[in-house]
Amino acid sequence: MGDRDRARERHTIEAMRDLLPEKEPSASQALAVATLLPLGGGLLALAGLTLLGSVIGLALLTPLLLLFSPVLVPAALLVALTVAGVLTSGALGLTGLSSIWYLLKQARGMVQKAPEQMENAKRRVGEAAQAARSRAEETKRA
Secondary structure, eight states: OHHHHHHHHHHHHHHHHHHSOSSOOOHHHHHHHHHHHHHHHHHHHHHHHHHHHHHHHHHHHHHHHHHHHHHHHHHHHHHHHHHHHHHHHHHHHHHHHHHHHHHHHHHHHHHHHHHHHHHHHHHHHHHHHHHHHHHHHHHHHO
């Protein structure tokens, strides 16, 4: 039995060596673990305390909530509708302002392009008039 125990122990040691990394962690990795481990633990403790406080507060305030629910439910509904109205108003206001801003930007672009477009229109009208004159002269000659 001694050989089996030694073989099993040797196998366990080899398996543990396979799990361990080949090289040592760097100093920055060790420093990160040393600073983040207490920080993570502290945050986990705060989360637990917050959960405990919430459960105790709920247990203590449940009778008051049941007693005052005929007043609290309409009040909560009123607050919810007011918040929804304010948020909707803000969203519609932002949409209106952005559409007006877009229209102003388009109008500015049109004003800047207007002289070029007028010149093109004048040139086309002149070309059309000249073409009409030449056709009229050709018609007279024929």
